[in-house]
Amino acid sequence: MESVKIAVKDLRSIRKEKTILVIMLLLFFVASFSSLIIIGLTFLYSPMGYATAKIGLVGNAPIFSSLVHPIRYNSLEKALEDFVNGKIDAVVVFNENVTGTNFITIYLPKEDIKAIRATLYLRRKLMEYQDVLRRIKGIPTLNLKVYEDGKEIEVPEGFSLRFRFIYVMLIPLLAVTTAIISSAFLIDSICEEIETGTLDVLLSILDLKDVIAGKLLASFILSVFLTIFWMVMLAVNGIRICNPALAMITVLSICFIMTAISLAISAFMMDREKSQLVFSIVAVSVIMLMFSTPISPIGLLVRISAGSSFSVIELTVYLTASLLAILLSLLTAEKRLNKSIGLEI
Amino acid sequence: MLRIILLELKAKKGWSRRFLTLLLILSVFAIIVSVHSVLNGIKIDRGIYSTNIKIDDPKFVKSENPDIMIYKGRIIVKDNLKSLSAYDEFRNYIRRIYNEWLSERYGSSAFPVLIRVIRISTRVEFGGITAGKLKEIAEIVKKGGSISKEIKQEKRGRKEFYQLIKKKERGFKERTQAKSGFLTPDELRPPSLLGKLIYAFSFVIPMYFVIQVYSSSAIEDKIKGRFELLFVAEDEWKVITGKMLPYIVLSVILTIAIMIALGKNLLGIVFLIPVILFLMALSTFTAMISRSYREMTFLTIIVSIFITTYLFIPAIFTAIPMSRISPITLLLIFFEGGNISIKEYLISTLQFYLMSLTLIYLSLNSLEIMHSQANPIEKIVEISTNVVNRYPTVFLASILSIPFVFVIEFFTLSIIFAIKYAFAIVILLIAVIEEFFKGLFIYSAFKNGLNPYVSVFLSALGFLIGEKIILFSFIPIKFLELIPIPLIAHLIASLIFVVAMRFGFGKALLASSAFHALYDGVILWSLLR
Numbered sequence: 049m050e051s052v053k054i055a056v057k058d059l060r061s062i063r064k065e066k067t068i069l070v071i072m073l074l075l076f077f078v079a080s081f082s083s084l085i086i087i088g089l090t091f092l093y094s095p096m097g098y099a100t101a102k103i104g105l106v107g108n109a110p111i112f113s114s115l116v117h118p119i120r121y122n123s124l125e126k127a128l129e130d131f132v133n134g135k136i137d138a139v140v141v142f143n144e145n146v147t148g149t150n151f152i153t154i155y156l157p158k159e160d161i162k163a164i165r166a167t168l169y170l171r172r173k174l175m176e177y178q179d180v181l182r183r184i185k186g187i188p189t190l191n192l193k194v195y196e197d198g199k200e201i202e203v204p205e206g207f208s209l210r211f212r213f214i215y216v217m218l219i220p221l222l223a224v225t226t227a228i229i230s231s232a233f234l235i236d237s238i239c240e241e242i243e244t245g246t247l248d249v250l251l252s253i254l255d256l257k258d259v260i261a262g263k264l265l266a267s268f269i270l271s272v273f274l275t276i277f278w279m280v281m282l283a284v285n286g287i288r289i290c291n292p293a294l295a296m297i298t299v300l301s302i303c304f305i306m307t308a309i310s311l312a313i314s315a316f317m318m319d320r321e322k323s324q325l326v327f328s329i330v331a332v333s334v335i336m337l338m339f340s341t342p343i344s345p346i347g348l349l350v351r352i353s354a355g356s357s358f359s360v361i362e363l364t365v366y367l368t369a370s371l372l373a374i375l376l377s378l379l380t381a382e383k384r385l386n387k388s389i390g391l392e393i
Numbered sequence: 394m395l396r397i398i399l400l401e402l403k404a405k406k407g408w409s410r411r412f413l414t415l416l417l418i419l420s421v422f423a424i425i426v427s428v429h430s431v432l433n434g435i436k437i438d439r440g441i442y443s444t445n446i447k448i449d450d451p452k453f454v455k456s457e458n459p460d461i462m463i464y465k466g467r468i469i470v471k472d473n474l475k476s477l478s479a480y481d482e483f484r485n486y487i488r489r490i491y492n493e494w495l496s497e498r499y500g501s502s503a504f505p506v507l508i509r510v511i512r513i514s515t516r517v518e519f520g521g522i523t524a525g526k527l528k529e530i531a532e533i534v535k536k537g538g539s540i541s542k543e544i545k546q547e548k549r550g551r552k553e554f555y556q557l558i559k560k561k562e563r564g565f566k567e568r569t570q571a572k573s574g575f576l577t578p579d580e581l582r583p584p585s586l587l588g589k590l591i592y593a594f595s596f597v598i599p600m601y602f603v604i605q606v607y608s609s610s611a612i613e614d615k616i617k618g619r620f621e622l623l624f625v626a627e628d629e630w631k632v633i634t635g636k637m638l639p640y641i642v643l644s645v646i647l648t649i650a651i652m653i654a655l656g657k658n659l660l661g662i663v664f665l666i667p668v669i670l671f672l673m674a675l676s677t678f679t680a681m682i683s684r685s686y687r688e689m690t691f692l693t694i695i696v697s698i699f700i701t702t703y704l705f706i707p708a709i710f711t712a713i714p715m716s717r718i719s720p721i722t723l724l725l726i727f728f729e730g731g732n733i734s735i736k737e738y739l740i741s742t743l744q745f746y747l748m749s750l751t752l753i754y755l756s757l758n759s760l761e762i763m764h765s766q767a768n769p770i771e772k773i774v775e776i777s778t779n780v781v782n783r784y785p786t787v788f789l790a791s792i793l794s795i796p797f798v799f800v801i802e803f804f805t806l807s808i809i810f811a812i813k814y815a816f817a818i819v820i821l822l823i824a825v826i827e828e829f830f831k832g833l834f835i836y837s838a839f840k841n842g843l844n845p846y847v848s849v850f851l852s853a854l855g856f857l858i859g860e861k862i863i864l865f866s867f868i869p870i871k872f873l874e875l876i877p878i879p880l881i882a883h884l885i886a887s888l889i890f891v892v893a894m895r896f897g898f899g900k901a902l903l904a905s906s907a908f909h910a911l912y913d914g915v916i917l918w919s920l921l922r
Contacts, residue, residue: 158514164583174578181505194468208478321609333426340430347437
């Protein structure tokens with residue numbers, strides 16, 4: 049019960065200082081920055097986005113021309129001049145060789161946005177061209193047919209980018225941001241009590257274990273609140289999270305792991321400056337590891353929120369492990385703080 | 394000042410050798426892990442898709458209710474994002490298998506198209522192609538070669554290619570193409586925007602760590618009352634700059650170390666020094682106005698977000714002239730071997746130097762109120778009242794506030810994409826931001842006994858001039874004749890502010906912003922119509 053009071057006190061302070069607004073703004077930023085990229089990707093990879101690239105050709109290439117309908121140029125200089133002036137989107141230079149290998153030089157814009165459109169268009173056309181040449185040589189070509197509801201459909205190249213971006217980048221990023229915020233909050237609230245000496249006052253009326261548990265509770269409530277916030281934000285933007293409850297549990301396991309680390313660090317450093325520094329370096333390693341190993345709670349979060357298959361055992365293991373980490377961290381922190389505070393008195 | 398620097402270094406000596414060793418070990422570990430992760434790529438996409446048969450791609454698992462069904466040579470998908478995406482990735486997998494099979498069975502003749510890509514900057518100055526650009530083209534033509542030269546290169550290329558095929562036969566997965574410079578059509582990929590951002594970000598990351606230590610140390614000095622002691626011994630500005638200097642040097646060293654590690658031209662640092670200075674000055678200022686560690690942490694986070702947006706979003710859109718407002722855009726162009734004129738360098742960096750100086754000046758003027766319990770906004774009003782006490786300062790403050798306004802406005806612009814139909818909100822926010830700064834100076838001047846109507850004119854004029862200096866660096870000069878209209882709009886908005894001022898700062902701000910938003914809305918509507 050005592051720890052609930054401590055948690056309420058800490059949460060009140062973030063409400064009073066309006067820092068909660070800043071945190072929400074931070075998550076909002078992560079989401080809006082990502083939406084910017086998602087919208088860009090959707091536009092660029094839609095068939096509309098690259099249907100209209102204008103290609104200039106220097107050289108003699110009848111089959112290629114019949115596929116691409118390029119603007120013909122007699123000299124590279126003239127073609128590049130038009131290219132730089134924006135009259136054409138790319139310049140292709142080669143003389144067609146039906147029986148041998150065609151070495152093609154392509155001039156593309158250095159500016160990324162312009163280059164993406166021209167590149168996607170040329171890639172598609174050159175693949176068609178390659179198929180035509182292969183057929184002439186009698187080499188079998190790959191002809192994939194895809195059906196939806198009995199009708200043949202066409203799926204644009206790079207279509208999966210948007211899906212990948214939402215589920216493999218954005219959602220993990222929001223989860224990690226939540227975990228970092230609740231850990232940073234925990235470090236601040238513990239170190240502040242130690243440095244300003246208010247911890248001694250608290251300890252005269254409360255047990256150390258209750259104080260630490262209260263701080264943990266506050267950071268837990270903060271993570272739940274923030275996770276709900278960004279999940280709602282995604283839903284408003286039409287991004288669906290399958291199994292929101294299980295996704296929440298996974299996010300919380302990630303938060304628990306990070307807060308367990310931050311609690312141990314602040315108990316050992318007992319200084320905000322040092323703790324935050326050590327924590328951010330450790331956090332970089334932990335997050336990097338979580339992203340680059342196949343067995344990780346972030347991977348599970350990806351699969352749960354995308355509606356892919358996952359095992360309940362994995363979920364249980366992460367949750368139990370993270371809870372154990374918290375418990376272990378709590379006990380270590382208590383032992384460590386008891387010792388050093390006892391020394392001070 | 395040397396004394397302060399030594400003192401700061403000494404304070405860090407309080408960090409025991411054990412702590413420093415720990416930091417070193419952790420950093421080395423973090424670097425190893427990061428490099429390992431970057432090399433291995435993201436693995437969290439394992440098993441996100443499903444098929445009805447088992448395939449040799451870790452992204453796919455076998456499932457009863459699969460995203461894509463492979464049945465009698467047909468692929469069947471469902472009408473949802475996931476299923477269509479699964480097909481897109483499945484197609485890439487099939488192509489890979491097919492290419493491996495082709496190269497085993499037919500060798501080099503199965504790859505009749507090989508591509509070499511040359512990238513040219515197509516940015517054109519206003520008024521068509523310039524002489525410099527023509528010269529550049531001529532050089533490219535000379536280097537890249539005329540058609541006859543192409544054919545010679547083809548022969549050389551062919552030799553390289555056959556070696557490549559040999560290697561391919563040994564193991565298709567070896568990425569030898571990158572070395573020979575020739576790609577098959579499948580391998581022709583558009584530039585990755587995200588990759589570029591991450592790459593640019595790697596130069597800025599160490600700064601954020603240094604900032605964290607510096608801001609902690611600054612607020613600790615403030616809360617523990619060490620600043621007061623130092624001010625007795627040394628000039629105030631010497632204390633502040635002396636405290637910042639070691640951290641600035643450290644940031645520069647770390648950034649240069651990263652440039653060396655990535656094999657970049659070290660001159661690139663000239664684009665980052667103003668950013669480092671600015672972040673330091675900003676941390677000093679936030680340390681001065683925040684009440685607690687927590688408030689400091691979160692203020693630092695929020696301003697870092699603003700700055701990050703301002704620095705990085707333009708770097709994506711390099712095709713737009715306005716993108717050169719960010720030093721990061723210039724840095725990337727510089728690393729890619731592009732030319733940057735002195736004028737461009739000045740436009741993009743001068744604002745950061747100016748903002749740094751302004752922030753340090755404001756920090757020095759906030760020493761009296763640094764322990765006050767007022768909230769940060771109230772403190773900003775107080776500091777502004779300390780500073781804006783004469784007519785010329787109203788004008789000057791308005792001009793100097795423009796870069797800050799721009800930074801915040803850039804952030805609001807990124808919101809457009811997050812909410813549907815957010816134009817109205819963005820217009821309103823931009824109006825509130827501009828009116829806040831203008832109103833702030835008028836209000837401060839008024840509190841210092843100056844005539845509000847004179848201040849209205851001065852601040853509107855200062856604002857307009859500052860705003861247009863930045864804008865006109867990027868857009869043609871012929872729009873200059875349109876200036877009187879915005880000037881009148883700025884004036885009216887500020888007059889509304891003055892009239893409403895008797896009801897308090899907040900209400901006055903609301904009234905003037907409402908007018909300003911209405912004006913912007915009408916202009917935008919008439920432009921788009």
